Amino acid sequence: MNKIPNRQIICDTLVEFGKDDQDIMVLTSDSRGSASMGNFAKELPEQLIEVGIAEQNLVGIAAGLAASGKKTFVASPACFLSMRSIEQIKVDVAYSQTNVKLIGISGGLSYGALGMSHHSLQDIAVMRAIPGIDIILPADRFETKLVIKALLTNKGAAYVRIGRNAVADIYESDSYDFQIGKAITLSEGNDLTIIATGEMVKVAVDTAAELKTIGIACRVLNMHTIKPLDEGAIIKAAKETGKIITIEEHSIFGGLGSAVAEVVVQNHPVPVRILGIPDEPAIPGKSQEVLAYYGLCTDNVKKIALQLLK
Amino acid sequence: MVTIEDLKAKATQIRKDVIEMVYRAKTGHTGSSLSNTDILTTLYYSILNVDPENPDLENRDRFILSKGHAVESYYAILGDKGFFPKEELKTFSEFGSRLIGHPNNKVPGVEMNTGALGHGLSISVGMALAAKKNQGSYRVFTLMGDGEQAEGSIWEAAMSAAHYKLDNLVAIIDRNKLQISGTTDFVMELEPLEDKWKAFGWEVIAVDGHDIEKMQQIFAAAPITKGKPTLVMAYTTKGKGVCYMENVPHWHHGVPTVEEYEQALEELCDKGGGQP
Numbered sequence: 324m325n326k327i328p329n330r331q332i333i334c335d336t337l338v339e340f341g342k343d344d345q346d347i348m349v350l351t352s353d354s355r356g357s358a359s360m361g362n363f364a365k366e367l368p369e370q371l372i373e374v375g376i377a378e379q380n381l382v383g384i385a386a387g388l389a390a391s392g393k394k395t396f397v398a399s400p401a402c403f404l405s406m407r408s409i410e411q412i413k414v415d416v417a418y419s420q421t422n423v424k425l426i427g428i429s430g431g432l433s434y435g436a437l438g439m440s441h442h443s444l445q446d447i448a449v450m451r452a453i454p455g456i457d458i459i460l461p462a463d464r465f466e467t468k469l470v471i472k473a474l475l476t477n478k479g480a481a482y483v484r485i486g487r488n489a490v491a492d493i494y495e496s497d498s499y500d501f502q503i504g505k506a507i508t509l510s511e512g513n514d515l516t517i518i519a520t521g522e523m524v525k526v527a528v529d530t531a532a533e534l535k536t537i538g539i540a541c542r543v544l545n546m547h548t549i550k551p552l553d554e555g556a557i558i559k560a561a562k563e564t565g566k567i568i569t570i571e572e573h574s575i576f577g578g579l580g581s582a583v584a585e586v587v588v589q590n591h592p593v594p595v596r597i598l599g600i601p602d603e604p605a606i607p608g609k610s611q612e613v614l615a616y617y618g619l620c621t622d623n624v625k626k627i628a629l630q631l632l633k
Numbered sequence: 634m635v636t637i638e639d640l641k642a643k644a645t646q647i648r649k650d651v652i653e654m655v656y657r658a659k660t661g662h663t664g665s666s667l668s669n670t671d672i673l674t675t676l677y678y679s680i681l682n683v684d685p686e687n688p689d690l691e692n693r694d695r696f697i698l699s700k701g702h703a704v705e706s707y708y709a710i711l712g713d714k715g716f717f718p719k720e721e722l723k724t725f726s727e728f729g730s731r732l733i734g735h736p737n738n739k740v741p742g743v744e745m746n747t748g749a750l751g752h753g754l755s756i757s758v759g760m761a762l763a764a765k766k767n768q769g770s771y772r773v774f775t776l777m778g779d780g781e782q783a784e785g786s787i788w789e790a791a792m793s794a795a796h797y798k799l800d801n802l803v804a805i806i807d808r809n810k811l812q813i814s815g816t817t818d819f820v821m822e823l824e825p826l827e828d829k830w831k832a833f834g835w836e837v838i839a840v841d842g843h844d845i846e847k848m849q850q851i852f853a854a855a856p857i858t859k860g861k862p863t864l865v866m867a868y869t870t871k872g873k874g875v876c877y878m879e880n881v882p883h884w885h886h887g888v889p890t891v892e893e894y895e896q897a898l899e900e901l902c903d904k905g906g907g908q909p
C-alpha cells in the first residue's frame with residue numbers, strides 16, 4: 324500500500340520545478356506542516372511566503388504576486404481556503420484572472436473528528452458556481468503529479484483538492500495521458516457507469532471489479548476535473564450504459580453528482596444516483612468511519628448498482 | 634469560597650484529565666490546552682456566573698473559546714463542573730461522540746461552535762451588545778490564541794467593541810508565543826501587541842497567565858475603565874505543567890507515547906494532582 328500522501332508529491336514537484344523557475348512561489352498560512360511544504364521552505368526559502376493565520380490575506384497576496392508575474396501556489400486547509408477566502412477567490416483570483424493555484428489540503432472528511440468547521444464538503448459547490456476557475460481532484464499520487472505539472476504550464480486560476488492521508492494507487496506510474504478537463508475511462512462496460520472524483524475513484528474501481536465477478540460490466544470514469552467538465556464523456560456514458568452512479572467526498576448538493584445530473588437531464592436523461600454526504604453536519608469520526616457510515620464504500624455502492632440494474 | 638490553593642490543585646487535576654483524553658483518543662491539542670488551563674480554571678471556578686444545572690440561564694456570563702482547538706481543557710472543566718457526566722470525557726473524539734475535536738453547542742455549557750479561528754471576538758461583541766440592549770448584567774469573556782491574532786476579523790471586532798463602548802466584554806489572549814509552524818515572531822510578527830490593542834481603544838492589562846491569584850483579581854475587577862472593553866494579555870507557556878512539552882511547537886497537537894504519557898502523569902501527580 325502506498326505511503327506517500329498527495330501533499331508530499333505536490334511539495335516534491337514544486338521543489339523540482341521551483342529550482343529552475345524563481346517565479347514559482349508557495350504561500351502558506353501557518354499551514355506548511357499540514358501541507359507537507361516544509362521541504363519547499365527549506366530548499367527555496369525565498370520563494371515561500373508565510374502570512375500567518377490569515378486566509379483572506381493569503382489569497383489576496385497570492386493574487387497580487389500573480390498579477391506581477393509570479394506563478395503562485397497557495398496551500399491551506401480546504402475548509403478555510405474555500406470558505407474564509409471565498410471573496411478573494413471570486414474577485415481577486417477568478418474575476419481578475421490571476422495565475423493563482425489554490426491547493427486545498429486535508430479536504431473532504433480528512434479532519435473527520437474535528438467537526439464541521441474542519442470538514443470541507445461544500446468547497447466544490449462554491450467553486451463551481453464561480454466562473455473562471457478550474458476544479459481538480461486527483462485520484463492518486465501519480466495523478467497529483469500530473470495535475471501540478473499541467474498547472475505549471477497554464478496561466479489560469481485553479482482549485483485543487485486533496486485529502487490528508489496517503490491513498491491507494493490507481494495508476495502504476497505517471498506516464499499516461501492526463502489532460503485537465505478530460506475524463507479517463509478506467510474500466511470499460513455498458514451495463515452502467517460509475518463516475519467518481521478524487522479519492523473516491525478507488526471505491527469506483529473496486530466496485531467495478533466486484534461487479535465484474537458477477538458478470539456485470541461497469542464503466543468507470545475518473546472525473547478528476549469537475550470544471551471544465553467533460554460533458555462528452557458523460558453524455559456518451561448516458562447513451563451507452565443508460566444508468567449512472569456518482570461518488571464524491573462532498574455534499575450531495577452542488578458537487579460532482581449535481582454537475583453530472585445537469586448534463587444528463589439536459590442531453591440524454593437516464594437514472595442517476597448521487598452518492599455523497601447528505602445535507603446535515605457530517606457525523607464526527609475518523610474519515611474512513613464517516614465515509615462508511617454514509618455508504619461511500621464498495622459494499623454500499625455495489626448494492627446501489629444492483630438496485631439500479633433491477 | 635474556593636482558595637487559591639484549591640484552584641491550583643484543580644488546574645493540575647484538569648491537566649491530568651487533558652493528558653488522559655489525548656492519550657486515549659490519540660488525537661488532540663495537548664500543548665494548546667495546557668497553555669490555557671490556568672486561565673479557564675480561574676474563570677470557571679471563581680469568576681463566571683454559570684450554573685451546570687441551568688446552563689441556559691438568561692443572565693449567565695458568557696464564555697467563548699475562540700481558540701476552539703484547545704477543547705480538551707474546556708471539556709474537562711465542563712465535565713468536572715457537572716455540565717455533563719464526567720465519564721463522558723472518555724468518549725472524546727470517538728465516532729459519534731458529542732465531545733468532538735472542537736467546541737460544539739450540543740454539549741451543555743458550550744455557547745457556540747468554534748474551531749475556525751478568528752470568529753470568537755465578533756460573536757462576543759454581539760453577545761455584549763445584546764447585554765447592553767437588554768439591560769443584562771452579565772459579562773462576556775472570550776479566549777483567543779496569539780497566532781490567531783493574524784486573522785483580520787479580530788481587528789474588525791476590536792474596532793467595533795471600542796466603538797460600542799463594550800465594557801462588559803473581556804477578551805483574553807493566550808500569549809504563549811507559539812503557533813503550529815513555530816514562534817509567532819517567526820510566522821508573523823505581532824509586537825507591539827499590547828500597543829495595538831491600546832490603539833484600538835481597549836483597556837489593556839498584562840498578567841502571568843499561570844498566576845491564578847492575579848488573574849482572579851483582574852477578571853473580578855473588569856471593567857477597569859468605564860466605557861472601554863478589557864484586553865487581558867496573559868503571558869503563558871505552551872504545554873505548561875509537563876516539562877518536556879513546554880515551549881516545544883510539536884506539542885501543539887502532539888500525542889504522547891506510553892512512556893511520555895506515564896511521565897506526564899507522574900509529573901502532574903507530584904504537583905498535587907492526586908493518584909495516577
Ligand SMILES: Cc1ncc(C[n+]2csc(CCOP(=O)(O)OP(=O)(O)O)c2C)c(N)n1
Pocket residue numbers: 352353376378403407664665668700702703748749750751777778779780781782807809811812813871885
Ligand atoms: C481559520 C483557521 N485557520 C487555520 C486553523 C488551523 N489552526 C488550528 S490551531 C492553529 C494555530 C493556533 O495558534 P495560536 O492561535 O497561537 O493558538 P495556541 O498557541 O494557543 O494553540 C491553526 C493554524 C484554524 N483552526 N482556523
Ligand SMILES: [Mg+2]
Pocket residue numbers: 778779780807808809810811812
Ligand atoms: Mg499561541
